[in-house]
Amino acid sequence: MDERQSAALHRLTVAGVISAEQERAVRDALDGVPAASSRTGRLVEIAGYVGGGLLLGGAVLLVATAWEDLSRTGRLTLLVAATAVLVAAGVLVAGGPRGIRQLGVGTVAHRVVGVLFALAPITAALAGGVAVDDREVLVGAAVGLPLAVAGYAVVSAAVGLLVAGALSVVVVMASVGEHPAAGPLAMGLWLFGLGVLWLVASAGRVLRHRQLGLAIGAVIAFFGAQQPLGSSDDAVWAYALTAVLAVACFAGYARERTFVLPAAGVVATTVVVPEAVWDWTDGAVGGGWLLLVGGAVLLAASGIGLRLGRSRPGVPVRPVEPAR
Structure with missing residues:
Protein backbone atom coordinates (compact mmCIF):
# COMPACT_ATOMS: atom_id res chain seq x y z
CA MET A 1 0.00 0.00 0.00
CA ASP A 2 1.45 3.35 -1.01
CA GLU A 3 1.23 6.61 0.94
CA ARG A 4 -1.83 7.93 -0.90
CA GLN A 5 -3.76 4.71 -0.38
CA SER A 6 -2.79 4.67 3.28
CA ALA A 7 -3.93 8.26 3.75
CA ALA A 8 -7.21 7.55 1.95
CA LEU A 9 -7.83 4.53 4.16
CA HIS A 10 -7.17 6.58 7.28
CA ARG A 11 -9.57 9.30 6.11
CA LEU A 12 -12.31 6.68 5.95
CA THR A 13 -11.60 5.85 9.57
CA VAL A 14 -11.69 9.50 10.60
CA ALA A 15 -14.98 9.97 8.74
CA GLY A 16 -16.46 7.03 10.58
CA VAL A 17 -16.98 4.88 7.50
CA ILE A 18 -14.86 2.10 9.00
CA SER A 19 -13.60 1.47 12.50
CA ALA A 20 -10.00 1.52 13.65
CA GLU A 21 -10.05 -2.27 13.94
CA GLN A 22 -11.28 -2.54 10.35
CA GLU A 23 -8.53 -0.20 9.21
CA ARG A 24 -5.88 -2.36 10.87
CA ALA A 25 -7.41 -5.47 9.33
CA VAL A 26 -7.28 -3.94 5.86
CA ARG A 27 -3.66 -2.88 6.36
CA ASP A 28 -2.69 -6.35 7.59
CA ALA A 29 -4.42 -7.96 4.61
CA LEU A 30 -2.71 -5.70 2.10
CA ASP A 31 0.76 -5.87 3.61
CA GLY A 32 1.35 -9.22 1.98
CA VAL A 33 0.05 -8.17 -1.42
CA PRO A 34 2.76 -6.71 -3.64
CA ALA A 35 1.81 -3.36 -5.09
CA ALA A 36 1.50 -3.16 -8.84
CA SER A 37 4.44 -1.52 -10.47
CA SER A 38 3.41 1.95 -11.48
CA ARG A 39 6.51 2.27 -13.61
CA THR A 40 5.57 -0.81 -15.62
CA GLY A 41 2.04 0.48 -16.03
CA ARG A 42 3.31 3.78 -17.31
CA LEU A 43 5.63 2.07 -19.77
CA VAL A 44 2.75 -0.02 -21.07
CA GLU A 45 0.60 3.08 -21.38
CA ILE A 46 3.33 5.01 -23.21
CA ALA A 47 3.87 2.04 -25.52
CA GLY A 48 0.18 2.05 -26.38
CA TYR A 49 0.23 5.76 -27.16
CA VAL A 50 3.38 5.48 -29.25
CA GLY A 51 2.03 2.46 -31.10
CA GLY A 52 -1.21 4.21 -31.98
CA GLY A 53 0.64 7.36 -33.01
CA LEU A 54 3.10 5.42 -35.14
CA LEU A 55 0.27 3.56 -36.84
CA LEU A 56 -1.56 6.78 -37.65
CA GLY A 57 1.62 8.60 -38.66
CA GLY A 58 2.80 5.67 -40.76
CA ALA A 59 -0.49 5.51 -42.60
CA VAL A 60 -0.42 9.24 -43.31
CA LEU A 61 3.23 9.14 -44.37
CA LEU A 62 2.72 6.13 -46.60
CA VAL A 63 -0.29 7.70 -48.23
CA ALA A 64 1.56 10.99 -48.70
CA THR A 65 4.70 9.47 -50.21
CA ALA A 66 3.03 6.82 -52.34
CA TRP A 67 -0.20 8.69 -53.05
CA GLU A 68 0.30 8.91 -56.79
CA ASP A 69 1.42 5.30 -57.06
CA LEU A 70 -1.59 3.93 -55.22
CA SER A 71 -4.94 3.45 -56.86
CA ARG A 72 -8.06 4.68 -55.12
CA THR A 73 -8.76 1.13 -54.05
CA GLY A 74 -5.28 0.85 -52.60
CA ARG A 75 -5.61 4.12 -50.70
CA LEU A 76 -9.01 3.17 -49.37
CA THR A 77 -7.83 -0.30 -48.38
CA LEU A 78 -4.85 1.12 -46.54
CA LEU A 79 -6.90 3.60 -44.53
CA VAL A 80 -9.68 1.12 -43.77
CA ALA A 81 -7.07 -1.39 -42.62
CA ALA A 82 -5.48 1.21 -40.35
CA THR A 83 -8.89 1.98 -38.86
CA ALA A 84 -9.61 -1.70 -38.30
CA VAL A 85 -6.22 -2.25 -36.68
CA LEU A 86 -6.76 0.65 -34.27
CA VAL A 87 -10.18 -0.64 -33.25
CA ALA A 88 -8.92 -4.22 -32.94
CA ALA A 89 -5.96 -3.06 -30.86
CA GLY A 90 -8.30 -1.22 -28.53
CA VAL A 91 -10.50 -4.27 -28.10
CA LEU A 92 -7.42 -6.43 -27.52
CA VAL A 93 -6.02 -4.11 -24.85
CA ALA A 94 -9.42 -4.10 -23.14
CA GLY A 95 -9.41 -7.89 -23.02
CA GLY A 96 -12.14 -8.46 -25.58
CA PRO A 97 -15.57 -6.96 -26.23
CA ARG A 98 -16.77 -7.84 -22.74
CA GLY A 99 -13.67 -6.34 -21.20
CA ILE A 100 -14.48 -2.93 -22.68
CA ARG A 101 -17.52 -2.61 -20.45
CA GLN A 102 -15.48 -3.60 -17.42
CA LEU A 103 -12.69 -1.08 -17.91
CA GLY A 104 -12.05 0.91 -14.78
CA VAL A 105 -12.20 4.65 -15.38
CA GLY A 106 -8.75 6.19 -15.11
CA THR A 107 -6.87 2.92 -15.43
CA VAL A 108 -4.01 2.44 -17.86
CA ALA A 109 -6.10 0.17 -20.08
CA HIS A 110 -8.94 2.70 -20.12
CA ARG A 111 -6.65 5.52 -21.25
CA VAL A 112 -4.89 3.45 -23.92
CA VAL A 113 -8.17 2.13 -25.33
CA GLY A 114 -9.58 5.65 -25.31
CA VAL A 115 -6.66 6.94 -27.36
CA LEU A 116 -6.86 4.08 -29.86
CA PHE A 117 -10.61 4.56 -30.25
CA ALA A 118 -10.02 8.28 -30.74
CA LEU A 119 -7.47 7.73 -33.50
CA ALA A 120 -9.72 5.33 -35.42
CA PRO A 121 -12.26 8.04 -36.45
CA ILE A 122 -9.41 10.10 -37.92
CA THR A 123 -8.27 7.34 -40.25
CA ALA A 124 -11.92 6.54 -40.99
CA ALA A 125 -12.48 10.18 -41.96
CA LEU A 126 -9.49 10.03 -44.29
CA ALA A 127 -10.89 6.85 -45.82
CA GLY A 128 -14.28 8.49 -46.34
CA GLY A 129 -12.67 11.40 -48.13
CA VAL A 130 -10.68 9.10 -50.38
CA ALA A 131 -13.75 7.06 -51.32
CA VAL A 132 -15.51 9.93 -53.13
CA ASP A 133 -14.68 12.34 -55.94
CA ASP A 134 -16.63 15.29 -54.59
CA ARG A 135 -17.16 16.86 -51.16
CA GLU A 136 -14.26 14.90 -49.73
CA VAL A 137 -14.02 16.95 -46.53
CA LEU A 138 -17.73 16.76 -45.79
CA VAL A 139 -17.99 13.04 -46.50
CA GLY A 140 -14.84 12.25 -44.56
CA ALA A 141 -15.93 14.19 -41.47
CA ALA A 142 -19.43 12.72 -41.73
CA VAL A 143 -17.90 9.23 -41.66
CA GLY A 144 -15.54 9.94 -38.79
CA LEU A 145 -17.98 11.80 -36.52
CA PRO A 146 -20.38 8.89 -35.82
CA LEU A 147 -17.42 6.63 -35.16
CA ALA A 148 -15.98 9.17 -32.72
CA VAL A 149 -19.32 9.45 -30.93
CA ALA A 150 -19.63 5.67 -30.75
CA GLY A 151 -16.10 5.36 -29.44
CA TYR A 152 -16.80 7.88 -26.70
CA ALA A 153 -20.04 6.13 -25.82
CA VAL A 154 -18.17 2.84 -25.39
CA VAL A 155 -15.05 4.24 -23.69
CA SER A 156 -15.57 7.69 -22.21
CA ALA A 157 -12.13 9.17 -22.83
CA ALA A 158 -11.39 12.89 -22.97
CA VAL A 159 -9.34 12.58 -26.16
CA GLY A 160 -12.31 10.94 -27.88
CA LEU A 161 -14.50 13.87 -26.93
CA LEU A 162 -11.95 16.28 -28.40
CA VAL A 163 -11.92 14.36 -31.68
CA ALA A 164 -15.71 14.36 -31.78
CA GLY A 165 -15.76 18.11 -31.18
CA ALA A 166 -13.27 18.78 -33.97
CA LEU A 167 -15.10 16.57 -36.45
CA SER A 168 -18.44 18.18 -35.60
CA VAL A 169 -16.98 21.58 -36.47
CA VAL A 170 -15.63 20.23 -39.76
CA VAL A 171 -19.02 18.74 -40.63
CA VAL A 172 -20.83 22.03 -40.01
CA MET A 173 -18.29 24.19 -41.83
CA ALA A 174 -18.11 21.83 -44.80
CA SER A 175 -21.91 21.61 -44.99
CA VAL A 176 -22.39 25.38 -44.93
CA GLY A 177 -19.52 25.82 -47.37
CA GLU A 178 -21.36 23.71 -49.93
CA HIS A 179 -23.83 26.57 -50.40
CA PRO A 180 -22.17 29.44 -52.31
CA ALA A 181 -24.83 31.90 -51.16
CA ALA A 182 -24.06 31.24 -47.50
CA GLY A 183 -21.91 34.00 -46.08
CA PRO A 184 -20.13 34.58 -42.78
CA LEU A 185 -23.44 35.14 -40.99
CA ALA A 186 -24.82 31.72 -41.93
CA MET A 187 -21.54 30.07 -40.99
CA GLY A 188 -21.52 31.87 -37.67
CA LEU A 189 -25.10 31.00 -36.80
CA TRP A 190 -24.61 27.31 -37.55
CA LEU A 191 -21.39 27.14 -35.56
CA PHE A 192 -22.94 29.09 -32.70
Missing part, protein backbone atom coordinates in the same frame (compact mmCIF):
# COMPACT_ATOMS: atom_id res chain seq x y z
CA GLY A 193 -25.85 26.65 -32.68
CA LEU A 194 -23.41 23.73 -32.64
CA GLY A 195 -21.63 25.26 -29.66
CA VAL A 196 -24.94 25.69 -27.85
CA LEU A 197 -25.72 22.02 -28.45
CA TRP A 198 -22.41 21.05 -26.88
CA LEU A 199 -23.09 23.33 -23.91
CA VAL A 200 -26.57 21.93 -23.38
CA ALA A 201 -25.38 18.32 -23.68
CA SER A 202 -22.62 18.97 -21.17
CA ALA A 203 -24.81 20.86 -18.71
CA GLY A 204 -27.47 18.17 -19.03
CA ARG A 205 -25.01 15.51 -17.87
CA VAL A 206 -25.14 13.69 -21.20
CA LEU A 207 -21.35 13.73 -21.35
CA ARG A 208 -19.14 12.24 -18.68
CA HIS A 209 -16.44 14.90 -19.11
CA ARG A 210 -18.72 17.81 -18.39
CA GLN A 211 -16.09 20.51 -17.97
CA LEU A 212 -14.33 19.50 -21.17
CA GLY A 213 -17.66 19.40 -22.99
CA LEU A 214 -18.52 22.87 -21.70
CA ALA A 215 -15.12 24.14 -22.84
CA ILE A 216 -15.61 22.63 -26.31
CA GLY A 217 -19.07 24.15 -26.58
CA ALA A 218 -17.88 27.57 -25.41
CA VAL A 219 -14.97 27.60 -27.86
CA ILE A 220 -17.17 26.55 -30.78
CA ALA A 221 -19.88 29.07 -29.88
CA PHE A 222 -17.31 31.86 -29.53
CA PHE A 223 -15.71 30.91 -32.84
CA GLY A 224 -19.11 30.96 -34.50
CA ALA A 225 -20.10 34.25 -32.88
CA GLN A 226 -17.05 35.93 -34.39
CA GLN A 227 -17.68 34.71 -37.94
CA PRO A 228 -20.07 37.55 -38.94
CA LEU A 229 -17.16 39.97 -38.58
CA GLY A 230 -16.13 38.75 -42.02
CA SER A 231 -18.90 40.95 -43.44
CA SER A 232 -19.18 44.59 -42.44
CA ASP A 233 -22.96 44.42 -42.90
CA ASP A 234 -23.29 41.59 -40.39
CA ALA A 235 -20.85 42.79 -37.73
CA VAL A 236 -23.67 43.61 -35.33
CA TRP A 237 -24.56 39.91 -35.30
CA ALA A 238 -21.07 39.12 -34.05
CA TYR A 239 -21.46 41.53 -31.16
CA ALA A 240 -24.93 40.23 -30.32
CA LEU A 241 -23.96 36.55 -30.43
CA THR A 242 -20.80 37.10 -28.41
CA ALA A 243 -22.74 39.11 -25.82
CA VAL A 244 -25.38 36.38 -25.62
CA LEU A 245 -22.64 33.82 -25.06
CA ALA A 246 -21.13 35.91 -22.26
CA VAL A 247 -24.48 36.37 -20.51
CA ALA A 248 -25.33 32.68 -20.90
CA CYS A 249 -21.98 31.63 -19.43
CA PHE A 250 -22.35 33.91 -16.41
CA ALA A 251 -25.93 32.77 -15.92
CA GLY A 252 -24.88 29.15 -16.24
CA TYR A 253 -22.17 29.65 -13.62
CA ALA A 254 -24.86 30.60 -11.14
CA ARG A 255 -26.15 27.05 -11.59
CA GLU A 256 -23.02 25.07 -12.40
CA ARG A 257 -19.92 25.58 -10.26
CA THR A 258 -17.19 25.17 -12.85
CA PHE A 259 -14.38 27.51 -13.84
CA VAL A 260 -15.05 26.96 -17.56
CA LEU A 261 -18.22 29.07 -17.70
CA PRO A 262 -16.94 32.24 -15.99
CA ALA A 263 -13.69 31.99 -17.94
CA ALA A 264 -15.62 31.82 -21.21
CA GLY A 265 -17.87 34.66 -20.08
CA VAL A 266 -14.90 36.86 -19.21
CA VAL A 267 -13.20 36.16 -22.56
CA ALA A 268 -16.37 36.84 -24.55
CA THR A 269 -17.08 40.07 -22.66
CA THR A 270 -13.50 41.30 -22.94
CA VAL A 271 -13.51 40.70 -26.69
CA VAL A 272 -16.96 41.98 -27.64
CA VAL A 273 -16.90 45.36 -25.89
CA PRO A 274 -13.71 46.73 -27.54
CA GLU A 275 -14.87 45.33 -30.88
CA ALA A 276 -18.22 47.07 -30.62
CA VAL A 277 -16.67 50.34 -29.41
CA TRP A 278 -14.18 50.34 -32.28
CA ASP A 279 -16.91 49.66 -34.83
CA TRP A 280 -19.51 52.07 -33.48
CA THR A 281 -17.00 54.91 -33.24
CA ASP A 282 -15.65 54.19 -36.76
CA GLY A 283 -12.20 53.65 -35.33
CA ALA A 284 -12.12 57.02 -33.59
CA VAL A 285 -11.10 55.35 -30.35
CA GLY A 286 -7.37 54.67 -30.44
CA GLY A 287 -5.54 51.55 -29.39
CA GLY A 288 -4.69 52.92 -25.96
CA TRP A 289 -8.31 53.68 -25.19
CA LEU A 290 -9.32 50.26 -26.42
CA LEU A 291 -6.83 48.70 -24.03
CA LEU A 292 -8.30 50.75 -21.20
CA VAL A 293 -11.80 49.72 -22.17
CA GLY A 294 -10.76 46.09 -22.45
CA GLY A 295 -9.05 46.21 -19.06
CA ALA A 296 -12.08 47.81 -17.41
CA VAL A 297 -14.40 45.26 -18.98
CA LEU A 298 -12.12 42.42 -17.91
CA LEU A 299 -12.14 43.64 -14.31
CA ALA A 300 -15.90 44.11 -14.37
CA ALA A 301 -16.49 40.67 -15.85
CA SER A 302 -14.15 39.09 -13.32
CA GLY A 303 -16.00 40.88 -10.55
CA ILE A 304 -19.30 39.53 -11.82
CA GLY A 305 -17.89 36.03 -11.88
CA LEU A 306 -16.55 36.33 -8.33
CA ARG A 307 -19.83 37.73 -7.07
CA LEU A 308 -21.78 34.91 -8.66
CA GLY A 309 -19.43 32.41 -7.06
CA ARG A 310 -19.83 33.96 -3.61
CA SER A 311 -23.59 34.36 -3.86
CA ARG A 312 -24.19 30.75 -4.79
CA PRO A 313 -24.84 28.63 -1.73
CA GLY A 314 -22.53 25.71 -1.20
CA VAL A 315 -23.67 22.24 -2.13
CA PRO A 316 -24.67 20.38 1.02
CA VAL A 317 -22.56 17.34 1.74
CA ARG A 318 -24.43 14.23 2.65
CA PRO A 319 -23.25 13.00 6.04
CA VAL A 320 -21.56 9.62 6.12
CA GLU A 321 -23.20 6.95 8.19
CA PRO A 322 -20.75 5.86 10.89
CA ALA A 323 -19.54 2.30 10.97
CA ARG A 324 -21.39 -0.12 13.15
Whole structure:
Protein backbone atom coordinates (compact mmCIF):
# COMPACT_ATOMS: atom_id res chain seq x y z
CA MET A 1 0.00 0.00 0.00
CA ASP A 2 1.45 3.35 -1.01
CA GLU A 3 1.23 6.61 0.94
CA ARG A 4 -1.83 7.93 -0.90
CA GLN A 5 -3.76 4.71 -0.38
CA SER A 6 -2.79 4.67 3.28
CA ALA A 7 -3.93 8.26 3.75
CA ALA A 8 -7.21 7.55 1.95
CA LEU A 9 -7.83 4.53 4.16
CA HIS A 10 -7.17 6.58 7.28
CA ARG A 11 -9.57 9.30 6.11
CA LEU A 12 -12.31 6.68 5.95
CA THR A 13 -11.60 5.85 9.57
CA VAL A 14 -11.69 9.50 10.60
CA ALA A 15 -14.98 9.97 8.74
CA GLY A 16 -16.46 7.03 10.58
CA VAL A 17 -16.98 4.88 7.50
CA ILE A 18 -14.86 2.10 9.00
CA SER A 19 -13.60 1.47 12.50
CA ALA A 20 -10.00 1.52 13.65
CA GLU A 21 -10.05 -2.27 13.94
CA GLN A 22 -11.28 -2.54 10.35
CA GLU A 23 -8.53 -0.20 9.21
CA ARG A 24 -5.88 -2.36 10.87
CA ALA A 25 -7.41 -5.47 9.33
CA VAL A 26 -7.28 -3.94 5.86
CA ARG A 27 -3.66 -2.88 6.36
CA ASP A 28 -2.69 -6.35 7.59
CA ALA A 29 -4.42 -7.96 4.61
CA LEU A 30 -2.71 -5.70 2.10
CA ASP A 31 0.76 -5.87 3.61
CA GLY A 32 1.35 -9.22 1.98
CA VAL A 33 0.05 -8.17 -1.42
CA PRO A 34 2.76 -6.71 -3.64
CA ALA A 35 1.81 -3.36 -5.09
CA ALA A 36 1.50 -3.16 -8.84
CA SER A 37 4.44 -1.52 -10.47
CA SER A 38 3.41 1.95 -11.48
CA ARG A 39 6.51 2.27 -13.61
CA THR A 40 5.57 -0.81 -15.62
CA GLY A 41 2.04 0.48 -16.03
CA ARG A 42 3.31 3.78 -17.31
CA LEU A 43 5.63 2.07 -19.77
CA VAL A 44 2.75 -0.02 -21.07
CA GLU A 45 0.60 3.08 -21.38
CA ILE A 46 3.33 5.01 -23.21
CA ALA A 47 3.87 2.04 -25.52
CA GLY A 48 0.18 2.05 -26.38
CA TYR A 49 0.23 5.76 -27.16
CA VAL A 50 3.38 5.48 -29.25
CA GLY A 51 2.03 2.46 -31.10
CA GLY A 52 -1.21 4.21 -31.98
CA GLY A 53 0.64 7.36 -33.01
CA LEU A 54 3.10 5.42 -35.14
CA LEU A 55 0.27 3.56 -36.84
CA LEU A 56 -1.56 6.78 -37.65
CA GLY A 57 1.62 8.60 -38.66
CA GLY A 58 2.80 5.67 -40.76
CA ALA A 59 -0.49 5.51 -42.60
CA VAL A 60 -0.42 9.24 -43.31
CA LEU A 61 3.23 9.14 -44.37
CA LEU A 62 2.72 6.13 -46.60
CA VAL A 63 -0.29 7.70 -48.23
CA ALA A 64 1.56 10.99 -48.70
CA THR A 65 4.70 9.47 -50.21
CA ALA A 66 3.03 6.82 -52.34
CA TRP A 67 -0.20 8.69 -53.05
CA GLU A 68 0.30 8.91 -56.79
CA ASP A 69 1.42 5.30 -57.06
CA LEU A 70 -1.59 3.93 -55.22
CA SER A 71 -4.94 3.45 -56.86
CA ARG A 72 -8.06 4.68 -55.12
CA THR A 73 -8.76 1.13 -54.05
CA GLY A 74 -5.28 0.85 -52.60
CA ARG A 75 -5.61 4.12 -50.70
CA LEU A 76 -9.01 3.17 -49.37
CA THR A 77 -7.83 -0.30 -48.38
CA LEU A 78 -4.85 1.12 -46.54
CA LEU A 79 -6.90 3.60 -44.53
CA VAL A 80 -9.68 1.12 -43.77
CA ALA A 81 -7.07 -1.39 -42.62
CA ALA A 82 -5.48 1.21 -40.35
CA THR A 83 -8.89 1.98 -38.86
CA ALA A 84 -9.61 -1.70 -38.30
CA VAL A 85 -6.22 -2.25 -36.68
CA LEU A 86 -6.76 0.65 -34.27
CA VAL A 87 -10.18 -0.64 -33.25
CA ALA A 88 -8.92 -4.22 -32.94
CA ALA A 89 -5.96 -3.06 -30.86
CA GLY A 90 -8.30 -1.22 -28.53
CA VAL A 91 -10.50 -4.27 -28.10
CA LEU A 92 -7.42 -6.43 -27.52
CA VAL A 93 -6.02 -4.11 -24.85
CA ALA A 94 -9.42 -4.10 -23.14
CA GLY A 95 -9.41 -7.89 -23.02
CA GLY A 96 -12.14 -8.46 -25.58
CA PRO A 97 -15.57 -6.96 -26.23
CA ARG A 98 -16.77 -7.84 -22.74
CA GLY A 99 -13.67 -6.34 -21.20
CA ILE A 100 -14.48 -2.93 -22.68
CA ARG A 101 -17.52 -2.61 -20.45
CA GLN A 102 -15.48 -3.60 -17.42
CA LEU A 103 -12.69 -1.08 -17.91
CA GLY A 104 -12.05 0.91 -14.78
CA VAL A 105 -12.20 4.65 -15.38
CA GLY A 106 -8.75 6.19 -15.11
CA THR A 107 -6.87 2.92 -15.43
CA VAL A 108 -4.01 2.44 -17.86
CA ALA A 109 -6.10 0.17 -20.08
CA HIS A 110 -8.94 2.70 -20.12
CA ARG A 111 -6.65 5.52 -21.25
CA VAL A 112 -4.89 3.45 -23.92
CA VAL A 113 -8.17 2.13 -25.33
CA GLY A 114 -9.58 5.65 -25.31
CA VAL A 115 -6.66 6.94 -27.36
CA LEU A 116 -6.86 4.08 -29.86
CA PHE A 117 -10.61 4.56 -30.25
CA ALA A 118 -10.02 8.28 -30.74
CA LEU A 119 -7.47 7.73 -33.50
CA ALA A 120 -9.72 5.33 -35.42
CA PRO A 121 -12.26 8.04 -36.45
CA ILE A 122 -9.41 10.10 -37.92
CA THR A 123 -8.27 7.34 -40.25
CA ALA A 124 -11.92 6.54 -40.99
CA ALA A 125 -12.48 10.18 -41.96
CA LEU A 126 -9.49 10.03 -44.29
CA ALA A 127 -10.89 6.85 -45.82
CA GLY A 128 -14.28 8.49 -46.34
CA GLY A 129 -12.67 11.40 -48.13
CA VAL A 130 -10.68 9.10 -50.38
CA ALA A 131 -13.75 7.06 -51.32
CA VAL A 132 -15.51 9.93 -53.13
CA ASP A 133 -14.68 12.34 -55.94
CA ASP A 134 -16.63 15.29 -54.59
CA ARG A 135 -17.16 16.86 -51.16
CA GLU A 136 -14.26 14.90 -49.73
CA VAL A 137 -14.02 16.95 -46.53
CA LEU A 138 -17.73 16.76 -45.79
CA VAL A 139 -17.99 13.04 -46.50
CA GLY A 140 -14.84 12.25 -44.56
CA ALA A 141 -15.93 14.19 -41.47
CA ALA A 142 -19.43 12.72 -41.73
CA VAL A 143 -17.90 9.23 -41.66
CA GLY A 144 -15.54 9.94 -38.79
CA LEU A 145 -17.98 11.80 -36.52
CA PRO A 146 -20.38 8.89 -35.82
CA LEU A 147 -17.42 6.63 -35.16
CA ALA A 148 -15.98 9.17 -32.72
CA VAL A 149 -19.32 9.45 -30.93
CA ALA A 150 -19.63 5.67 -30.75
CA GLY A 151 -16.10 5.36 -29.44
CA TYR A 152 -16.80 7.88 -26.70
CA ALA A 153 -20.04 6.13 -25.82
CA VAL A 154 -18.17 2.84 -25.39
CA VAL A 155 -15.05 4.24 -23.69
CA SER A 156 -15.57 7.69 -22.21
CA ALA A 157 -12.13 9.17 -22.83
CA ALA A 158 -11.39 12.89 -22.97
CA VAL A 159 -9.34 12.58 -26.16
CA GLY A 160 -12.31 10.94 -27.88
CA LEU A 161 -14.50 13.87 -26.93
CA LEU A 162 -11.95 16.28 -28.40
CA VAL A 163 -11.92 14.36 -31.68
CA ALA A 164 -15.71 14.36 -31.78
CA GLY A 165 -15.76 18.11 -31.18
CA ALA A 166 -13.27 18.78 -33.97
CA LEU A 167 -15.10 16.57 -36.45
CA SER A 168 -18.44 18.18 -35.60
CA VAL A 169 -16.98 21.58 -36.47
CA VAL A 170 -15.63 20.23 -39.76
CA VAL A 171 -19.02 18.74 -40.63
CA VAL A 172 -20.83 22.03 -40.01
CA MET A 173 -18.29 24.19 -41.83
CA ALA A 174 -18.11 21.83 -44.80
CA SER A 175 -21.91 21.61 -44.99
CA VAL A 176 -22.39 25.38 -44.93
CA GLY A 177 -19.52 25.82 -47.37
CA GLU A 178 -21.36 23.71 -49.93
CA HIS A 179 -23.83 26.57 -50.40
CA PRO A 180 -22.17 29.44 -52.31
CA ALA A 181 -24.83 31.90 -51.16
CA ALA A 182 -24.06 31.24 -47.50
CA GLY A 183 -21.91 34.00 -46.08
CA PRO A 184 -20.13 34.58 -42.78
CA LEU A 185 -23.44 35.14 -40.99
CA ALA A 186 -24.82 31.72 -41.93
CA MET A 187 -21.54 30.07 -40.99
CA GLY A 188 -21.52 31.87 -37.67
CA LEU A 189 -25.10 31.00 -36.80
CA TRP A 190 -24.61 27.31 -37.55
CA LEU A 191 -21.39 27.14 -35.56
CA PHE A 192 -22.94 29.09 -32.70
CA GLY A 193 -25.85 26.65 -32.68
CA LEU A 194 -23.41 23.73 -32.64
CA GLY A 195 -21.63 25.26 -29.66
CA VAL A 196 -24.94 25.69 -27.85
CA LEU A 197 -25.72 22.02 -28.45
CA TRP A 198 -22.41 21.05 -26.88
CA LEU A 199 -23.09 23.33 -23.91
CA VAL A 200 -26.57 21.93 -23.38
CA ALA A 201 -25.38 18.32 -23.68
CA SER A 202 -22.62 18.97 -21.17
CA ALA A 203 -24.81 20.86 -18.71
CA GLY A 204 -27.47 18.17 -19.03
CA ARG A 205 -25.01 15.51 -17.87
CA VAL A 206 -25.14 13.69 -21.20
CA LEU A 207 -21.35 13.73 -21.35
CA ARG A 208 -19.14 12.24 -18.68
CA HIS A 209 -16.44 14.90 -19.11
CA ARG A 210 -18.72 17.81 -18.39
CA GLN A 211 -16.09 20.51 -17.97
CA LEU A 212 -14.33 19.50 -21.17
CA GLY A 213 -17.66 19.40 -22.99
CA LEU A 214 -18.52 22.87 -21.70
CA ALA A 215 -15.12 24.14 -22.84
CA ILE A 216 -15.61 22.63 -26.31
CA GLY A 217 -19.07 24.15 -26.58
CA ALA A 218 -17.88 27.57 -25.41
CA VAL A 219 -14.97 27.60 -27.86
CA ILE A 220 -17.17 26.55 -30.78
CA ALA A 221 -19.88 29.07 -29.88
CA PHE A 222 -17.31 31.86 -29.53
CA PHE A 223 -15.71 30.91 -32.84
CA GLY A 224 -19.11 30.96 -34.50
CA ALA A 225 -20.10 34.25 -32.88
CA GLN A 226 -17.05 35.93 -34.39
CA GLN A 227 -17.68 34.71 -37.94
CA PRO A 228 -20.07 37.55 -38.94
CA LEU A 229 -17.16 39.97 -38.58
CA GLY A 230 -16.13 38.75 -42.02
CA SER A 231 -18.90 40.95 -43.44
CA SER A 232 -19.18 44.59 -42.44
CA ASP A 233 -22.96 44.42 -42.90
CA ASP A 234 -23.29 41.59 -40.39
CA ALA A 235 -20.85 42.79 -37.73
CA VAL A 236 -23.67 43.61 -35.33
CA TRP A 237 -24.56 39.91 -35.30
CA ALA A 238 -21.07 39.12 -34.05
CA TYR A 239 -21.46 41.53 -31.16
CA ALA A 240 -24.93 40.23 -30.32
CA LEU A 241 -23.96 36.55 -30.43
CA THR A 242 -20.80 37.10 -28.41
CA ALA A 243 -22.74 39.11 -25.82
CA VAL A 244 -25.38 36.38 -25.62
CA LEU A 245 -22.64 33.82 -25.06
CA ALA A 246 -21.13 35.91 -22.26
CA VAL A 247 -24.48 36.37 -20.51
CA ALA A 248 -25.33 32.68 -20.90
CA CYS A 249 -21.98 31.63 -19.43
CA PHE A 250 -22.35 33.91 -16.41
CA ALA A 251 -25.93 32.77 -15.92
CA GLY A 252 -24.88 29.15 -16.24
CA TYR A 253 -22.17 29.65 -13.62
CA ALA A 254 -24.86 30.60 -11.14
CA ARG A 255 -26.15 27.05 -11.59
CA GLU A 256 -23.02 25.07 -12.40
CA ARG A 257 -19.92 25.58 -10.26
CA THR A 258 -17.19 25.17 -12.85
CA PHE A 259 -14.38 27.51 -13.84
CA VAL A 260 -15.05 26.96 -17.56
CA LEU A 261 -18.22 29.07 -17.70
CA PRO A 262 -16.94 32.24 -15.99
CA ALA A 263 -13.69 31.99 -17.94
CA ALA A 264 -15.62 31.82 -21.21
CA GLY A 265 -17.87 34.66 -20.08
CA VAL A 266 -14.90 36.86 -19.21
CA VAL A 267 -13.20 36.16 -22.56
CA ALA A 268 -16.37 36.84 -24.55
CA THR A 269 -17.08 40.07 -22.66
CA THR A 270 -13.50 41.30 -22.94
CA VAL A 271 -13.51 40.70 -26.69
CA VAL A 272 -16.96 41.98 -27.64
CA VAL A 273 -16.90 45.36 -25.89
CA PRO A 274 -13.71 46.73 -27.54
CA GLU A 275 -14.87 45.33 -30.88
CA ALA A 276 -18.22 47.07 -30.62
CA VAL A 277 -16.67 50.34 -29.41
CA TRP A 278 -14.18 50.34 -32.28
CA ASP A 279 -16.91 49.66 -34.83
CA TRP A 280 -19.51 52.07 -33.48
CA THR A 281 -17.00 54.91 -33.24
CA ASP A 282 -15.65 54.19 -36.76
CA GLY A 283 -12.20 53.65 -35.33
CA ALA A 284 -12.12 57.02 -33.59
CA VAL A 285 -11.10 55.35 -30.35
CA GLY A 286 -7.37 54.67 -30.44
CA GLY A 287 -5.54 51.55 -29.39
CA GLY A 288 -4.69 52.92 -25.96
CA TRP A 289 -8.31 53.68 -25.19
CA LEU A 290 -9.32 50.26 -26.42
CA LEU A 291 -6.83 48.70 -24.03
CA LEU A 292 -8.30 50.75 -21.20
CA VAL A 293 -11.80 49.72 -22.17
CA GLY A 294 -10.76 46.09 -22.45
CA GLY A 295 -9.05 46.21 -19.06
CA ALA A 296 -12.08 47.81 -17.41
CA VAL A 297 -14.40 45.26 -18.98
CA LEU A 298 -12.12 42.42 -17.91
CA LEU A 299 -12.14 43.64 -14.31
CA ALA A 300 -15.90 44.11 -14.37
CA ALA A 301 -16.49 40.67 -15.85
CA SER A 302 -14.15 39.09 -13.32
CA GLY A 303 -16.00 40.88 -10.55
CA ILE A 304 -19.30 39.53 -11.82
CA GLY A 305 -17.89 36.03 -11.88
CA LEU A 306 -16.55 36.33 -8.33
CA ARG A 307 -19.83 37.73 -7.07
CA LEU A 308 -21.78 34.91 -8.66
CA GLY A 309 -19.43 32.41 -7.06
CA ARG A 310 -19.83 33.96 -3.61
CA SER A 311 -23.59 34.36 -3.86
CA ARG A 312 -24.19 30.75 -4.79
CA PRO A 313 -24.84 28.63 -1.73
CA GLY A 314 -22.53 25.71 -1.20
CA VAL A 315 -23.67 22.24 -2.13
CA PRO A 316 -24.67 20.38 1.02
CA VAL A 317 -22.56 17.34 1.74
CA ARG A 318 -24.43 14.23 2.65
CA PRO A 319 -23.25 13.00 6.04
CA VAL A 320 -21.56 9.62 6.12
CA GLU A 321 -23.20 6.95 8.19
CA PRO A 322 -20.75 5.86 10.89
CA ALA A 323 -19.54 2.30 10.97
CA ARG A 324 -21.39 -0.12 13.15
